[in-house]
Amino acid sequence: MxxxxxxxxxxxxxxxxxxxxxxxxxxxxxxxxxxxxxxxxxxxxxxxxxxxxxxxxxxxxxxxxxxxxxxxxxxxxxxxxxxxxxxxxxxxxxITALLDPSQGMNLELTGRENIRLRGLFNGLNPQQIDRLQADVTTFSELEQFLELPVRTYSSGMVVRLGFALATAIKxxxxxxxxxxxxxxxxxxxxxxxxxxxxxxxxxxxxxxxxxxxxxxxxxxxxxxxxxxxxxxxxxxxxxxxxxxxxxxxxxxxxxxxxxx
Amino acid sequence: MNVTLKSEAPGETPGLSGPVSSMVFISAGQAWAPLTAMAKADLRQTLSLWRLVWALSVFDIKLRYRGSVLGPFWLTLSTGTMVFALGFLYSELFHIALKTYLPFISLSLVLWSFISCLVAEGCTCFTTQETMLRAMRMPLSMHAARVVVRNVFVLLHNILVIVLVFLILRVMPGKFSFLLIPGFTLWLIDGFAVCLILGVICTRFRDVPPIVASIIQIAFFITPVIWSPAILQHRGRVFLETWNPFFDLLDIIRAPLLSTPISPAIWAIAIFYSAILVIAAGLVFIQSRARIAYWV
Missing domain, CATH: 3.40.50.300 (P-loop containing nucleotide triphosphate hydrolases)
Structure with a gap:
């Protein structure tokens, strides 16, 4: 509870x-x-x-x-x-806090690298991190953009990545x-x-x-x-x-x- | 303010059912016992997040050199150039044989650049992570640990220069070189303590980083980094050994590798200064941990 x-x-x-x-x-x-x-x-x-x-x-x-x-x-x-x-x-x-769109993501790193960091922050093992990558990729629909630095994203894309990340780890x-x-x-x-x-x-x-x-x-x-x-x-x-x-x-x- | 953190048995979490469900209790107050407990919990969490600290440090270095051909080996190359240039120049100026001076200067410069980078980056360990600090609750000591780990990675690149110098000149490290293991362990502890102290103070008082920078600059000249401590054999050596902690800390690693004898007194002084540093870091961190988020 x-x-x-x-x-x-x-x-x-x-x-x-x-x-x-x-x-x-x-x-x-x-x-x-x-x-x-x-x-x-x-x-x-x-x-x-x-x-x-x-x-x-x-x-x-x-x-x-x-x-x-x-x-x-x-x-x-x-x-x-x-x-x-x-x-x-x-x-x-x-608790997960979605307080600002970039929520502590490193804007210079790619979407995928940021997903990995979040997984590590939550203490996930490598298999779980793979699953997190897959889940966030599907939900955010960012596809090849995940290989680019987050600073190149539009604000809507940052929101999608942030939201997908925050809710993938329930x-x-x-x-x-x-x-x-x-x-x-x-x-x-x-x-x-x-x-x-x-x-x-x-x-x-x-x-x-x-x-x-x-x-x-x-x-x-x-x-x-x-x-x-x-x-x-x-x-x-x-x-x-x-x-x-x-x-x-x-x-x-x-x-x-x-x-x- | 104090917080107790009880993680309910981590166990095997099925799928991505997320961070281990946890119970956080935060209560305002100035009592030492709860503040200490909270600082300890912070350190414990940092320890358990070591893989994150590692990844963040690797990404830090990668980012610094993203897009460059040599990548982090620019570190090795620039340090190498510096060592050889200074080595040839000063061995002439000081009339010291290159074979003696080059190993000395390579060790000194590489170790000193570790110290000065660590101190400079320690000052900004919280202020540069402002967005991360405000985005989610995470152990604050992690940011200090990240600076230490990152600088160890930089050091590992620079060590290649030392290895190269020793190989070229066919100099063997001294037989007491194993002493560099306890020596470097002490360095890591000190480095973490320095980052915590300077990180907290520089977050609160923004004028401190330039002051620290100029102190390190002065320390570079009054510490035997480019000049050999042998010059001081008769004059002022004891004075510097006693009052300049950099002298002792540098010597506990450098002397055994260069097969120069090292007196137990130097170790004792190094440990004494380190103890003061660690206690100070503990006090500062316990007192100010909860305020850092407000100060950045």
């Missing part, structure tokens, strides 16, 4: 060097009014504040909220990448950021099918997205993040109904029902 229990966690980013990346974070934080000071009076952005959540098997959670609301940070914290400053997390089950918990939308329509259908077979078992899906249609199609629970806090948690209809203006909600509902 997979589960994620988050108890009262807070995550703060210290602003040590104002490089472009932190600057971006800073801008979002200024917009959200969340620049503060930590105990040593260094400026920091509080990205998550006192979050308590419990996810269990079968949950397909959508996370919504404006830019800088803490969606991606929450996913990274669930993945164990950022260890929080306060609070506890316990994660039960193998995780019990899958964390996804919204970039999955970069796939084309036929790939989206395939991806959805693959995810469904995966989520049908005792697995958890957490998806952060700006698209209400995607959320309605894929999720059975929605968490609304605002300024690093959970503003609301409930069924997609309840939360999206409150989050979206009425006409957009109606539109999304109509599109989602047609698409299904």
């Amino acid at each position: 997979a589960s994620i229990d988050i108890h009262d966690i807070s995550v703060e980013f210290p602003l040590y060097h104002a490089d472009s990346r932190s600057l971006k974070k800073t801008m979002f934080a200024v917009a959200a009014g969340r620049i503060g000071e930590d105990a040593k009076h260094r400026p920091c952005v509080s990205a998550l504040r006192n979050i308590t959540l419990s996810l269990s098997s079968g949950d397909r959670v959508g996370i919504i909220g404006s830019n800088g609301a803490g969606k991606t940070t929450l996913l990274r914290t669930m993945a164990g990448i950022y260890e929080p400053l306060r609070g506890q997390i316990s994660i039960c089950g193998a 995780p019990q918990i899958l964390l996804m950021d919204e970039w999955i939308l970069a796939g084309d329509a036929s790939f989206m259908a395939k991806a959805k099918h693959r995810l469904e077979t995966m989520v049908r078992g005792a697995e958890i899906l957490v998806l952060s997205s700006h698209s209400p249609v995607i959320i309605m199609q894929w999720c059975n629970r929605v968490i609304w993040m605002e300024q690093g806090e959970v503003k609301a948690d409930g069924t997609p209809e309840e939360i999206l109904g409150a989050y979206l203006p009425p006409e957009q909600f109606a539109h999304a509902q109509a599109v989602a029902s047609v698409a299904i």
Whole structure:
């Protein structure tokens, strides 16, 4: 049984060097009014504040909220990448995090080499790595492109490779950021099918997205993040109904029902 | 912050049913015991991922030379050129017979380039892996191990130059050459410790890498790399032996190969400095491991 229990966690980013990346974070934080000071009076952005959540098997959670609301940070914290400053997390089950399209792939290496590295990271033996290669090749339909460096791929191809890799080694918990939308329509259908077979078992899906249609199609629970806090948690209809203006909600509902 | 990692019996996973199901518990805190346990778990994971570390290092070297005709043997060629050029020049300048000087300079330069590359790359071991660090949870010490393994591969290419020099001059390595096994083991431990310390500090303080680079530059001149320690026989040798750890660390490998006598004191000093290094690395890593992802 997979589960994620988050108890009262807070995550703060210290602003040590104002490089472009932190600057971006800073801008979002200024917009959200969340620049503060930590105990040593260094400026920091509080990205998550006192979050308590419990996810269990079968949950397909959508996370919504404006830019800088803490969606991606929450996913990274669930993945164990950022260890929080306060609070506890316990994660039960193998996690795969699809947080950015290239997800740690080395862009200079070929697709095939990246598949091998991922296999090794997951402790697969050579036979299993061969099977992983075959599986990813079939699913991603990249064929001879797998022999080329990943940096030569189009963004859609990177997404396909990343998604195929992340789902070929079946995780019990899958964390996804919204970039999955970069796939084309036929790939989206395939991806959805693959995810469904995966989520049908005792697995958890957490998806952060700006698209209400995607959320309605894929999720059975929605968490609304605002300024690093959970503003609301409930069924997609309840939360999206409150989050979206009425006409957009109606539109999304109509599109989602047609698409299904 | 502390985390306990319990992997439930790996066993035979049928098909690709994925990474071993695991239980991760992360709890914030500053207590030493849990922090230490977490750092240990990190090191254990790195050890169990040795095949990944190996593959990453091989790919690093391949990438550096992808598309070139000689590939990594450019390393051998450029080191060889350097050794022979400096060898002929300085044997004239120092009035030392080529047969004595060339083996010395080949060993010194190859070993020193291992040290200086390791230190320079150790500084950036986390900052260059930013995308990987943010993409998934993985043991952080792996990035330090990768730098060490990669530089050992580079060293293996350069060793060809030493072998060539010894063959051409028909010089036999000293009969105590087996001492290079414990010597190099100590180097690997030190190298890993240096990468951890510098990796963490340079991630947090971005001004440190240039400082480290200039220290290594100075160390090159005050350590007997191109000049023989024999010059110092009467003046200042003890002082340098005591206060320049590079002197001792270099000598524990170089001296036995050149059949120069080596005093136990040099080994003792080398071990003493290494112990300090390892303890410092442990403290830095235990304290800062969880913050690295925020700093990169």
